Amino acid sequence: MTTRSPPKPYSSNADLSTSNEVMSNVSIRKRKQPDNEILYEIKNMQANFTQVLQDFRxxxxxxxxxxxxxxxxxxxxxxNYQSQIKKDIDDLRYENxxxxxKVENLTKEISGLQESTRFISNQHDELGKCVSKISGCNKSVDDHEQTIRSLTSxxxxxxxxxxxxxxxxxxxPERRDENLLNIIECIGTKIGCTINRREIVSIHRVPHASQTSKPKNVIVKLTSRIMRDNILGAYRIKKGITSTKLGLSGATHIIYLNEHLTLRNKQLFRIAREAANQANFRYVLVKHSTILVRASDNSPVIPIRTEQDIKKINNNTNN
Structure with missing residues (x-):
């Protein structure tokens, strides 16, 4: 291998032409390289743009x-909302x-009540006036309730x-072939008060308000109140009568005679009797359709006309 010595400064170069050729070749390669780089960059940019476009897509x-x-x-x-709204609308339509x-039914009931009110108004002028006052006045609820209680009373x-x-x-006791006229005449004989058939307007049994095994009560309508009071007075003096004394077969039953009370008064009588028993009252009776209670023989008589009067029994006990 031949070693070249370095050129001397300011000396001529024997290979100058050769160097120029080399430089010329080098220059030619350097001019072509930027074009390749630009194309390469363009291709890279296209590839990047394509990739970006694909990513964007x-x-x-x-x-x-x-x-x-x-x-x-x-x-x-x-x-779903539309379906729910439709369902709600259908429900509202059904409820409507x-x-x-219900309004139609209430209207019918109100119409029936109005007819009953008109009938009562025609029969009783005083009640008609009260109903007119109620319908014509704008009263409070308490006033209406008080008026209804008054009308009911x-x-x-x-x-x-x-x-x-x-x-x-x-x-x-009930019998299939019973003769109530004979029985009431027999009762009159036993209590010492003769009852003539001509004084009896009607006699019949009535069913109980609630289901019970007790025999049906007998209602006797007489020609006068005086006759009724005489029979009840004789019965109280006799202090009771039994079915055996009337010649009725079977078990012995105590027969009770009382004034014919309305359902409301019967309920009030039952409540008063229970309260009187709890307060150890001695007497609970009905006279002229008025319930009377008495603690003892020397105590004052307390009339019970409403449920509010029941408090008088407790107050009398506390005193």
Whole structure:
């Protein structure tokens, strides 16, 4: 291998032409290299742009898919809301129909009550005036309740007045072929008060208000209240009568004779009797359709006309 010595400064170069050729070749290669780099950069930019475009399209596709899914979800929610709203509307329509039916029923009931009120008004002028005042005045609830209680009390009083000649016989054993006229005459004989058939307007059994195994009560309607009071007075003096004394076969039953009370007065009599028993009252009786209680022979008589009067029994006990 031949070693070249370095050129001397400011000396001529024997290989100058050769160096120029080399430089010329080098220059030619250097001119071509930028074009290749630009093309390479352009290709890289195209590839990057294509990649970016693909990524952009892929992102757009994903976003479109998400938007489509959101639209589907919203559409499904809207359909569910629409279905729920439709169901609520159908329920409201059903409730409205049911309410209309109730209103119609209430209207019919009110019409029936109005007819009953008109009938009572025609029969009793005083009650008609009270009803007119109630319908014409705008009263409070308490005032209306007080008026209703007053009307109820008056109606019950009228009903009780219609029974003022009646006697109610309870605990009298029933027989298939019984003769109630003979039985009432026999009762009169046993208590020492003659009862003439001509003084009996009607006699029949009535069913109990509630289901019970007790025999049906017997209602005797007499021609006068005086006759009724005479029979009840003789019965109280006799202090009871039994079915055996009347010649009725079977087990012995105590027969009770009382004034024919309305259902309201019977309930009030039962409540008063229970309260009097708890307070150790000695007497609980009915006289002229009024319930009377008495603690002892020397105690004052307490009339019981309403449930509020029951408090008088407790107050009398405390005193």
């Amino acid at each position: 892929r992102d757009l596709d994903i976003k479109f898919e998400n938007i489509s899914d959101s639209i589907q979800t919203i559409r499904s929610d809207l359909e 129909s049911a309410m209309k039916q 008056k109606m019950d009083g009228l009903e009780q007045q219609a029974r003022q000649c009646n006697i109610e016989i309870s605990n009298l």
